[in-house]
Amino acid sequence: MPRRTPVLIRPLTRTPALIAAAVLLPLALTACSSSDGDTAATGDKAAAKSEGFPYTVKNCGVTTTYQAPPERVVTMNQHVTEIMLELGLAKSLVGTAYLDDKVLPKYAKDYASVPVIAKEYPSYEQVLAARPDFVYGGYASAFAAGDGRGREALKKSGIETRLNTENCAGTATPMDTLYEEVREVGRTFGVADRAEAWIERARADNAATAGKLKDLEPVSVFVYDSGDKTAFTAGGKGIGNELIKRAGGTNVFADLDKSFGDASWENVVARKPEAIVIYDYGSTTVEQKKKRLLTDPALKDVPAIRNQRFAVMPLSDAVLGVRVPAAVGKLAAQLHPETGEAAPTP
Numbered sequence: 001m002p003r004r005t006p007v008l009i010r011p012l013t014r015t016p017a018l019i020a021a022a023v024l025l026p027l028a029l030t031a032c033s034s035s036d037g038d039t040a041a042t043g044d045k046a047a048a049k050s051e052g053f054p055y056t057v058k059n060c061g062v063t064t065t066y067q068a069p070p071e072r073v074v075t076m077n078q079h080v081t082e083i084m085l086e087l088g089l090a091k092s093l094v095g096t097a098y099l100d101d102k103v104l105p106k107y108a109k110d111y112a113s114v115p116v117i118a119k120e121y122p123s124y125e126q127v128l129a130a131r132p133d134f135v136y137g138g139y140a141s142a143f144a145a146g147d148g149r150g151r152e153a154l155k156k157s158g159i160e161t162r163l164n165t166e167n168c169a170g171t172a173t174p175m176d177t178l179y180e181e182v183r184e185v186g187r188t189f190g191v192a193d194r195a196e197a198w199i200e201r202a203r204a205d206n207a208a209t210a211g212k213l214k215d216l217e218p219v220s221v222f223v224y225d226s227g228d229k230t231a232f233t234a235g236g237k238g239i240g241n242e243l244i245k246r247a248g249g250t251n252v253f254a255d256l257d258k259s260f261g262d263a264s265w266e267n268v269v270a271r272k273p274e275a276i277v278i279y280d281y282g283s284t285t286v287e288q289k290k291k292r293l294l295t296d297p298a299l300k301d302v303p304a305i306r307n308q309r310f311a312v313m314p315l316s317d318a319v320l321g322v323r324v325p326a327a328v329g330k331l332a333a334q335l336h337p338e339t340g341e342a343a344p345t346p
Contacts, residue, residue, distance in 0.1 A: 070134030077138025079321030124148030
């Protein structure tokens with residue numbers, strides 16, 4: 001799992017040949033871009049300039065000016081891949097890596113057209129081999145400097161980068177952060193109209209869910225992501241906290257000053273959550289997570305355990321991506337079945 005304390009693929013050993021290739025690649029790309037065969041691409045860039053370029057954006061402390069949309073993109077982590085696919089940018093993708101689960105069925109055909117360059121995080125050399133001009137990472141671990149994929153290192157190789165803003169240090173993540181993420185990606189790729197259309201639909205979906213919940217009391221919620229000695233849970237900074245709030249819940253660890261973090265089981269007991277939201281991903285099944293919670297004698301008096309009140313969310317629903325508005329509705333149906341909405345069986 002990549003996002004918070006990932007198990008990362010170790011970079012390949014850098015032989016002299018690989019190092020030379022990495023150094024020479026930006027020069028080769030520059031030479032290729034000036035060839036006669038790129039006349040059409042140059043024309044596209046000229047057209048793009050009249051439609052919102054140059055475009056300057058500050059992302060997690062890195063300021064970049066784009067003269068035209070990136071043309072060869074590698075995505076790392078599912079939620080950013082799905083943002084690109086939702087905006088109709090599959091043809092810009094030359095590589096992708098690291099799924100938490102399956103992409104949504106609506107994206108399956110486009111996703112199948114994109115080369116998977118690594119099952120988890122690619123090495124620096126694997127990224128370079130795809131010849132990207134842009135890399136979009138979903139978690140800070142996507143740009144782990146110690147593995148050679150730091151944003152500065154990629155910049156030196158002529159590759160611009162973007163980090164999903166849920167992972168910017170010190171940033172809270174209300175729903176407006178999601179809208180801005182989609183808006184900035186849309187503008188970067190010259191499809192601002194598609195981004196605004198998606199934002200309009202998302203606002204409508206969120207408003208519809210809010211209308212169904214307006215007269216209901218919120219349910220106190222503990223998120224169980226993973227963990228044994230401690231509980232790895234959703235804090236107050238991430239979109240997961242916003243999602244719970246909009247679904248008619250209150251996160252009992254909203255005071256945790258990060259998107260994800262560890263909490264003691266003693267604190268779980270003390271905060272008496274009425275419901276437990278299990279994040280579903282990876283090799284540990286939902287049933288295994290439930291069993292761990294239900295058989296822990298220290299938790300037997302927690303209301304959610306006593307009443308066996310669980311909700312389930314795929315992890316890919318609970319991070320900053322295009323699934324979130326629908327996920328709000330799905331979680332609301334599980335926390336508040338009295339609304340009459342059909343909810344997936346946990």
